[in-house]
Amino acid sequence: xxxxxxxxxxxxxxxxxxxxxxxxxxxxxxxxxxxxxxxxxxxxxxxxxxxxxxxxxxxxxxxxxxxxxxxxxxxxxxxxxxxxxxxxxxxxxxxxxxxxxxxxxxxxxxxxxxxxxxxxxxxxxxxxxxxxxxxxxxxxxxxxxxxxxxxxxxxxxxxxxxxxxxxxxxxxxxxxxxxxxxxxxxxxxxxxxxxxxxxxxxxxxxxxxxxxxxxxxxxxxxxxxxxxxxxxxxxxxxxxxxx
DNA sequence: ACGGTTGTTAGGCC
DNA sequence: AGGCCTAACAACCG
Numbered sequence: 389x390x391x392x393x394x395x396x397x398x399x400x401x402x403x404x405x406x407x408x409x410x411x412x413x414x415x416x417x418x419x420x421x422x423x424x425x426x427x428x429x430x431x432x433x434x435x436x437x438x439x440x441x442x443x444x445x446x447x448x449x450x451x452x453x454x455x456x457x458x459x460x461x462x463x464x465x466x467x468x469x470x471x472x473x474x475x476x477x478x479x480x481x482x483x484x485x486x487x488x489x490x491x492x493x494x495x496x497x498x499x500x501x502x503x504x505x506x507x508x509x510x511x512x513x514x515x516x517x518x519x520x521x522x523x524x525x526x527x528x529x530x531x532x533x534x535x536x537x538x539x540x541x542x543x544x545x546x547x548x549x550x551x552x553x554x555x556x557x558x559x560x561x562x563x564x565x566x567x568x569x570x571x572x573x574x575x576x577x578x579x580x581x582x583x584x585x586x587x588x589x590x591x592x593x594x595x596x597x598x599x600x601x602x603x604x605x606x607x608x609x610x611x612x613x614x615x616x617x618x619x620x621x622x623x624x625x626x627x628x629x630x631x
Numbered sequence: 632a633c634g635g636t637t638g639t640t641a642g643g644c645c
Numbered sequence: 646a647g648g649c650c651t652a653a654c655a656a657c658c659g
Contacts, residue, residue, distance in 0.1 A: 389657090391637045437638075454638045455656045466656095483655055485639080533639095540637045581637090590637080597637090616649085620636085 390452040392504040392538020393582035395434045398458050402432045408474050410443075415470035417486050424448070424472070434504065435497040436537030441472065442493060449487050456484040502537040503578045510571045517559050517567060526562060527555025528615040530574065539574060541619045542590065542597045543581060547574040548621075549596035549628060555621050556614055557631040566631070596622045 390398075406429060413424035423446070433440040438449040439458075450470065452458075459480045468480040489496050499507035501516070513535060521529050529535050530544035539547075548555050551570040553562060562570075577595075584590045591598050602609055602624035609622040 389637055394637070451639080452637095453654080454636065455654085456638090457656080485654095531638095542637050618650095619638090 389454075390437055390456055391540030391543055391578075391581065392434075392436055392502070393578055393585060394452070395437055395439050395538065396504055396582055397585050398439050399432055399434050401458075401460050402479065405429055405472075405474060405477065405479065406431050410472050411475060412473040413471065414473065415468045415481065415486075417469040417484070419448070419470060419486050420488060423488065429472075429474075433493055434502075435493060435499065436502055436504075436533050437540070440493050446488060446490050447493055449489060450481055451485045451487075452481075453483060453485060455482075457482040458484070497537070501535060503543075503575050504538045504582075508575060510568065510575070513571055514564070514567055522558070522560035524559055525555060525615045526553055526557050526559055526570065527621060528617050529559060530555075530570075531617045531619065536574060538578065542594060543574060543577050545597040545620075545622050546577045546595045549624060550577065552627050552629055554623060554628040554630040557629075561631040563631070596624065598622070602627060 409426060409428050410424050411426060413419060413421040427443055430442045430444060433442055438451050441448045461477050463480055464482055466482065468482050469484050470481040470486045472479045499505050500509035500512045502508055516535055517529060521535065527544065527548065530539050530547060547570055551573040553566060553570055581590055584593055596609060599609055599622060601607060605624060605626045607626060609624055612621055613619060614621055
């Protein structure tokens, strides 16, 4: 379920918990829960695929993996891996991985790479790609959380399709304007994704992900698991150029 | 009913 | 050392 847009949806369910006191933390996951007793939650934030609970001097990141779920003031029958309890409510996480970090999120994460945030810096990311990832495939880079935090398989498949670039293209071979285009398109696809979550049409309305045929050419999309990441890709050989 | 998946990490083997 | 691979985790959908 959770690429970056889903994390934003989670975060938007939690404004009422900001500045409230956490009375207790629970769950079977590893967590120094005694540090989360009777302290004020300063704010809920996000970075990429992580939901962040910010306290004075430290914060807790929650990563949902492939199957993670969050329920607010509601429970499943199974035990949560993590839960925050408040005087008048609770947040439950299932199959989520959590970690406590000292300091503030700004000192741990570089928000310029988070495709969901206003701080996202396309120029910075383009420079990063050219200088540090010249030999990498663009298809792999679009899943690399150090470059495109929050981007997942659906976003990358559609971003590559819509910008007309084959995932196996090496970054150093992609013209600068095309690199620019795929970066901008990634952000646009992610915003689209976000709008489609409440409509339940994320997959249905995807451009290429999960589709049998290219909507433009009506020829079959090539389904494969290329690159280092070996995630499923859908490629139109007509639309997407190999550089 | 069962195979596939919006993800990542750990550990083994060259 | 580090790149590449697999297994592991676990829940929901069709």
